[in-house]
Amino acid sequence: MNKTIVVLGSIMALAIAAPLLTAQADSDDHNRGIWRGIWQVAKSSAVTDPLTQQECSECHIAYPPRLLSAEAWKGVMGNLSNHFGEDASLDANTRQQIETYLVGNASRSSAPGKLRISEQSWFIHEHQDEVSPRKFAQAKTWSNCQSCHKDAAKGLFDDDD
Amino acid sequence: MASTRPVLITSLAAILMMVSLNTPAQADSRADIINYFAAQATGPANPAKGAKLYSQAFNNGKPDTPSCTTCHGKTPKQEGQTRTGKTIAPMAVSQTPDRFTDLKKVNKWFGRNCKSVIGRECTAQEKVDFLTYLSQQ
Numbered sequence: 676m677n678k679t680i681v682v683l684g685s686i687m688a689l690a691i692a693a694p695l696l697t698a699q700a701d702s703d704d705h706n707r708g709i710w711r712g713i714w715q716v717a718k719s720s721a722v723t724d725p726l727t728q729q730e731c732s733e734c735h736i737a738y739p740p741r742l743l744s745a746e747a748w749k750g751v752m753g754n755l756s757n758h759f760g761e762d763a764s765l766d767a768n769t770r771q772q773i774e775t776y777l778v779g780n781a782s783r784s785s786a787p788g789k790l791r792i793s794e795q796s797w798f799i800h801e802h803q804d805e806v807s808p809r810k811f812a813q814a815k816t817w818s819n820c821q822s823c824h825k826d827a828a829k830g831l832f833d834d835d836d
Numbered sequence: 837m838a839s840t841r842p843v844l845i846t847s848l849a850a851i852l853m854m855v856s857l858n859t860p861a862q863a864d865s866r867a868d869i870i871n872y873f874a875a876q877a878t879g880p881a882n883p884a885k886g887a888k889l890y891s892q893a894f895n896n897g898k899p900d901t902p903s904c905t906t907c908h909g910k911t912p913k914q915e916g917q918t919r920t921g922k923t924i925a926p927m928a929v930s931q932t933p934d935r936f937t938d939l940k941k942v943n944k945w946f947g948r949n950c951k952s953v954i955g956r957e958c959t960a961q962e963k964v965d966f967l968t969y970l971s972q973q
Contacts, residue, residue: 735920760900761919762948819921 721830724776730765731773736821736828740780742792747785748777759791759818793817866929866936870967876960886969889962890927896955904953912973928973936967 720739722728731737740748752774755763765773785795792798798817806823814822821827824834874881890912893903900919901907908916908924913931916924925932936942950958958966 734918734922756951757898760898762898762951764948764951765944815921816919822921 721828723780724773726769727773727776730769732828734761734763735818738792738820739830740777741782743777743781743790743795744783744785745778745781746787747790748781749774750788750790752777791818864937864939866967866971869936869939869942870964870971872939873960873963873967877964878959878961881964881968882961883965883969883972885962886965886967889966890969894954897951897953898955901949901952904949906953912970927970929971930973935970942967 720741722731722737722739727740728737743751751758752770755765755770764770783795783797789795793802802817810823820832824832826832826834870881890904890908895902905916907918908927912928913926915926918924925935927935929935946958946963950956950962
């Protein structure tokens with residue numbers, strides 16, 4: 676057996692094990708913590724396309740594709756030079772690739788002509804009577820999801836904040 | 837002992853790979869970028885005009901974004917915030933040293949924000965003034 680391999684191997688094993696061990700020590704109920712983590716990854720709706728993640732998270736979180744319909748995503752991506760009050764233009768190639776991803780992963784139906792997630796009826800239903808005026812004043816706009824949902828960038832919205 | 841070599845070489849290669857993955861993909865020089873716009877400008881760089889451009893309010897752009905400082909810090913050394921609540925690092929190069937080192941990024945944001953704030957493309961002269969001002973901040 677070669678000494679170098681043994682040394683390198685132990686370093687790698689330690690590097691992998693250390694964070695797991697400390698994570699366990701940190702948590703009162705580590706089993707529950709680990710299962711919760713796995714469950715969150717499984718149900719998360721976060722953006723999986725790196726280009727969309729990069730380009731659409733510059734001003735706000737990259738909104739999960741499944742929160743809008745294909746029609747609405749086409750509407751958003753077809754008018755980037757007039758994007759909810761700002762110019763968010765992209766070069767033609769990038770724009771096309773992002774549109775393909777968003778449209779291909781869309782779900783939910785949405786009302787014709789309504790391009791915002793925050794103006795869909797399911798959204799209004801979920802948020803009505805749930806948000807204090809103080810919370811909303813802090814967020815300033817419904818588009819600022821992560822002000823209230825701290826894991827919004829990971830596609831998680833069912834926290835109890 | 838002869839077999840130590842390949843192992844060492846492999847681990848060296850792995851370390852080098854990790855290092856190179858950590859360096860930013862883009863690295864244009866700021867001076868080159870400023871020179872690129874200066875070559876198309878009508879006069880020498882005027883940082884005072886750049887300062888005015890940064891703080892001035894316009895009324896021909898989109899109504900929600902009358903000024904650069906709608907989203908960027910009140911002064912370039914301060915942080916800013918997008919209208920959707922995301923923090924924007926200061927524009928001053930002294931505060932954010934990798935500002936204006938990626939020509940593609942610079943072009944993308946001049947393209948968007950000149951139209952949002954001023955309602956038209958910026959001229960090469962305005963770009964030189966603006967970049968020169970912020971490089972000195």
